[in-house]
Amino acid sequence: MDLIDRVNGHFLDSIAAKQQAMDILPPAVAAAAERMVACFMNEGKILACGNGGSAADAQHFAAEMVGRFEKERPGLAAISLATDSSALTAIGNDYDFDMVFSKQVRALGHQNDLLLAISTSGNSANVIEAIYAAHERGMGVIALTGKDGGKIAELLGPDDILLNVPVERTARIQEVHILLIHAMCDAIDYMLLGGE
Numbered sequence: 760m761d762l763i764d765r766v767n768g769h770f771l772d773s774i775a776a777k778q779q780a781m782d783i784l785p786p787a788v789a790a791a792a793e794r795m796v797a798c799f800m801n802e803g804k805i806l807a808c809g810n811g812g813s814a815a816d817a818q819h820f821a822a823e824m825v826g827r828f829e830k831e832r833p834g835l836a837a838i839s840l841a842t843d844s845s846a847l848t849a850i851g852n853d854y855d856f857d858m859v860f861s862k863q864v865r866a867l868g869h870q871n872d873l874l875l876a877i878s879t880s881g882n883s884a885n886v887i888e889a890i891y892a893a894h895e896r897g898m899g900v901i902a903l904t905g906k907d908g909g910k911i912a913e914l915l916g917p918d919d920i921l922l923n924v925p926v927e928r929t930a931r932i933q934e935v936h937i938l939l940i941h942a943m944c945d946a947i948d949y950m951l952l953g954g955e
């Protein structure tokens with residue numbers, strides 16, 4: 760197989776993952792966006808966390824809320840918990856890496872806030888601890904997961920929302936996650952601003 764065939768394989772695989780997600784996820788994505796708008800309207804904020812590529816997704820989402828997505832609007836309250844290198848290294852060094860997000864959730868989270876928890880395996884211990892901390896604070900959780908949803912799918916409560924991408928390859932799950940995030944950004948702007 761030459762390199763161009765390999766690249767074509769990625770396109771085809773990514774298209775198939777997105778098609779599979781499109782068959783099942785749009786109602787839950789719309790519900791998640793509605794939940795986020797309700798949170799903002801209620802003086803709440805969204806705390807987002809994840810590891811590696813999902814840390815980048817958490818940061819990407821927060822930037823699109825605080826700055827903007829495609830339309831001009833006032834900033835919306837969202838914070839990436841995966842971005843403050845001082846907090847991450849201090850908590851990881853002084854306590855445990857499993858606590859890097861949960862300690863921030865306990866410090867910053869209030870009842871009206873939401874946690875956006877991102878994990879392709881659904882099994883990252885620090886994301887799981889963040890969900891426990893959010894529940895303790897009375898916060899709702901929106902989880903972006905993959906594969907079978909892992910432990911995260913099992914520990915969500917009835918008021919939480921699971922967006923699980925049921926494919927095996929991490930890269931494909933991440934590619935669908937960022938699509939879901941952009942779809943939620945668009946739905947939020949549409950609910951707040953109207954338009955096309």
Ligand SMILES: O=C(CO)[C@@H](O)[C@H](O)[C@H](O)[C@H](O)COP(=O)(O)O
Nearest residue numbers: 810811812813878879880883929930
């Ligand atoms: O971006 C990638 C792989 O595409 C990696 O950095 C990946 O995000 C890391 O291995 C993460 O630690 C995986 O964590 P998770 O998605 O299973 O929670």
Ligand SMILES: [Zn+2]
Nearest residue numbers: 811812930933
């Ligand atoms: Zn990656």
